Amino acid sequence: MLTGTGFIKQMSDWKLFDSLTYVSGLSGGSWILMDLITHDFEVDLMLTDWNLDDGLLQGIPDFVVRQKDLVSGIEESDLTEEALLKRDWSGFDNEEFREFREILDMEVALFDEETNDEGLGKRSLNPLLRLRQLLFDDDDEVEEPLKGSLKDKNDTAQIKSWKSVKRIIQFYIDLHMEVRPKKMKGFPVSFTDYLGKAFIRNLGSNVTNMLNGSSFSRLFRESKSFKDFKAPIPIVVANCKNERLKNVIFEFTPFEFGSWNPLLRLFVKLEYLGSRIRSGIAERCVKNFDDVGFITATSSSIFNNALIYIWNMTAKSSRETVKAIKTIMGLFGLEMAGTDSNDVRSSTLDQIKADYAVYHPNPFFNYPGVDSILTTNDHLYLVDGGEDGENIPLRPLLIPERKVDVVLILDSSSDNQNFPDGRKLKNVMNQLNPEKAWSFPELEFPLEHPLAFGCFDKDHPLLLYFSNxxxxxxxxxxxFKIVYDESEIGRMLMNGREVFSSDFDEHHRNCLGCLLIKRTLDRSAYLSEPSFCRDCYDEYCF
Structure with missing residues (x-):
């Protein structure tokens, strides 16, 4: 989000943002779209309301994912046990609070009773006790066994950090109460619903009050910039996970929701998403399902991978630990499908459904003449747009009906030491043309200037590829670094500006102009390419 925001701010300074017809985003890019929508596409106001010096989800520290790309799953991190326990926790109402504490108390006792290992038998190391301490003990009380385990200042600091638990609990209670009305209306909820509410909360109180419960489509109906045709059409991209599908993308625009994929190629008016439509006939109409936070969280639910990672870790723990964590997940709405009640370990990650965003009813259910995986299930399961390794939201812009001349691509992937190396663009191109293995030039990253692909293929958009x-x-x-101070924000934004401007190089700026008008020149029977532009094409085009 920070890199892309700097990129857009520099585009705006060079008077190019106003020329955009579309702007697509997924994952952190969808946060940019939410920011633009929130501020009626006033680029100068971007980031003015985000509380980036506070964690997105209370009680969860930053952690670093190493080596493995998020899209292939999280296998390594520096999560501590304390962070692990905090991460598997949500807010409950009073009745659920009491129920959970009673269950947890019993599990603590069972753990100590059944553990024969002397080290694990120590109450100070009982993970369930630590979870109970974290969530339920009074601020000024610490049980004697835990006090006895204090050995250094780090432990003392940990005790002090637990004193803020009431604030953390209240945060999750508030989220729970904000999500509950959707559940009470009969719609399934998932972790993504909570994440969406957290996004809105992170925008500050003024924006939160304006956006909470606001539908994506309604915001555009009320947008002055959009009604005056002064704003690009945003496209939020998400991946479908029905029946283990791969690289099947759905899109949200101010007008419609659906997919161009041959399995569907259907759309429904976004305003009526959530309505019960069977066989193309509306049976019950619903509005406001298209909550702007929920849609943003759907596209950026890579944080759900952290949840899966935690489930993997806890599944390696004792049977009682698994049962306790499963209780938390159940109360949070993350229920396990197909679990054998006699064996808590029988659940597999493939059976987890509620960590996906759930779109029910499926508006395309039993649509006449379309018999596919996407029409035979009354639920659509959507996840982060980059979940399948296709984390550049390019395909929606290459739809021939959109008649795009040039696409500016910003790649902020974490391929090599958290920088991109071009493989994600290659992934997308291979999806577009699986019959032909798409070659990528051998280049040194970071690039000195953007690369231009398809310069001389007049039937398709020119692709201008920038890399972080x-x-x-x-x-x-x-x-997963979700806390930034003012200095870090300023430097990230400046670096994003420099990615777009190639360090404010005037030669690059002029060549960029040549690339942006190339399709216009290609279509013209009267205009010829300036010699300067021909030199730029030799330099930039691959």
Whole structure:
């Protein structure tokens, strides 16, 4: 989000943002779209309301994912046990609070009773006791066994950090109460619903009050910039996970929701998403399902991978630990499908459904003449747009009906030391043309200037590829670094500006102009390419 925001701000300074017809985003890019929508596409106001010096989800520290790309699953991190326990926790109402504490108390006792290992038998190391301490003990009380385990200042600091638990609990209670009305209306909820509410909360109280419960489509109906045709059409991209599908993308625009994929190629008016439509006939109409936070969280639910990672870790723990964590997940709405009640370990990650965003009813259910995986299930399961390794939201812009001339691509992938190396663009191109293995030039990253692909293929858009790299600041921060101070924000934004401007190089700026007008020149029977532009094409085009 920070790199892309700097990129857009520099586009705006060079008077190019106003020329955009579309702007697509997924994952952190969808946060940019939410920011633009929130501020009626006033680029100068971007980031003015985000509380980036506070964690997105209370009680969860930053952590770094190493080596493995998020899209292939999280296998390594520096999560501590304390962070692990905090991460598997949500807010409950009073009745659920009491129920959960009673269950947890019993599990603590069972753990100690059944553990024969002397080390594990120590109450100070009982993970369930620590979870109970974290969530339920009074601020000024610490049980004697835990006090006895204090050995250094770090432990003392940990005790002090537990004193803020009431604030953390209240945060999750508030989220729970905000999500509950959707559940009470009969719609399934998932972790993504909570994440969406957290996004809105992170925008500050003024924006939160304006956006909470606001539908995506209604915001555009009320947008002055959009009604005056002064704003690009935003496209939020998400991946479908029905029946283990791969690289089947759905899109949200102010007008419609659906997919261009041959399995569907259908759309429904976004305003009526959530309505019960069977066989193309509306049976019950619903509005306001298209909550702007929920849609943003759907596209950027890579944080759900952290949840899966935690489930993997806890599944390696004792049977009682698994049962206790499963209780938390159940109360949070993350129920396990197909679990054998006699064996809590029988659940597999493939059976987890509620960590996906659930779109029910499926508006395309039993649509006449379309018999596919996407029409035979009354639920659509959507996840982060980059979940399948296709985390550049390019395909929606290459639809021939959109008649795009040039696409500016910003790649902020974490391929190599959290910088991109071009493989994600290759992934997309291979999806577009699976019959032909798409070659990528051998280049040094970061690039000195953007690459232009398809310069001389007049029937398709020209693709101008920018990659995140270190210019004035090391911008390869972890996806899970969700706290930034003012200095870090300023440097990340400046580096994003420099990615677009190639360090404010005037030659690059002029060549960029040549690339942006190339399709216009190609279509003209009267205009010829300036010699300067021909030199730029030799330099930039692959």
């Amino acid at each position: 790299g270190q210019h004035s600041y090391r911008s390869n921060t972890s996806t």
